[in-house]
Amino acid sequence: MPRDIPEAAPQVDDTASGENSVHAGARHAATTDITPEPAPGPARRTTAPHFLHAARTTSVQARKARRQWAAVVALTLLLCVQIVLADRARLATQATWRPLVMALCGAFRCDVPTWREPTAFTMLSRDVRPILGQPGTLQAQATFRNDARWAQAWPVILLTLKDADGRTLGARALQPDDYLPQDERPVPIGPGQSAQMAVRIREPSANVVAFSFDFR
Template sequence: MARAPRFATPARPALKPSRPWGWWLALAALAIALPLQLALADRARLAADPGWRPRLEWLCGWLGCALPPWREPGAFRVTSREVRPHPTAPGALLVTTSFRNDARWPQPWPQLEVALHDIDGRALGVRRFAPEEYLGAPPAAALIVPGQSVLATLEILDPGKRAVAFTFDFH
């Protein structure tokens, strides 16, 4: 069989020498970008973990993203408490308590739950109070810093002689 003339055959493009370092560079960039993207996408959940929070604070400081405030209601500690008859309102109790934020980070103001119990430990009444209620005004700052103490004052109806104990909880 006769060969076609040279001008009739399609020209083959010249092969460029391969650069394997370009593929490795792209692979390395993807290997860094994927965990970074996963951490940013799941930052609200990871920010609640004390081990991850410092890393995410650094990362968000570098990238300009925001983290939700630290929430650890169990880190609030009651430092003093008192329940006594209200001095000016008959049939009411005046409840005062002082609590402190023992968390490592600032956190939002908690809801304060007060429960009155009978002699058998059954709750006679439970109520949650917003910060505006136990402070008497909206908080001056959005967060309570670590080590900050707060004085809360509440006025509640007196449940009578059946109430022998009270507890405080934070939510």
């Protein structure tokens, strides 16, 4: 009885198999190792970075703004000085503004009106008496002090003559030219400085027994 001859197992082409494995490995390697190239970006600029350019622009603008503000402040101060100097005659009569006016006029060499404060004069002594040998003529004299903060011009002095009952018999407002020597040029009376006045007046009545001095 014939024996069954086993069929030969199919031979595997090792070469082919090896090639397939190698190729498969190559394909796998190619798949895992190759990454897509990045898309081309914009061309690089040759100038400085944008933030540096912006910083330079900001610095320049800041310096320009500071110069402009300085010019505005200077012009404003100049305008204020001109206003004060133009109105110095009125401002100099106010105790608040006078120091500033004096400082500005000291710098710009302008004249400051003399301070006028009659109530700041203090009477130190006064007297009215007849002149011997000159009937009907009285000699009035007084010493007073300037207690103001600034120098003052010589005041106008109101001399009033009264009788025993306090009735006014005569009054006269004496200007500095009336009671100062004609050859003496009146200069302002400084703060704390004393001054004297003397004048002859006609007696309005023989009943004059009282008198008063008031500063105007």
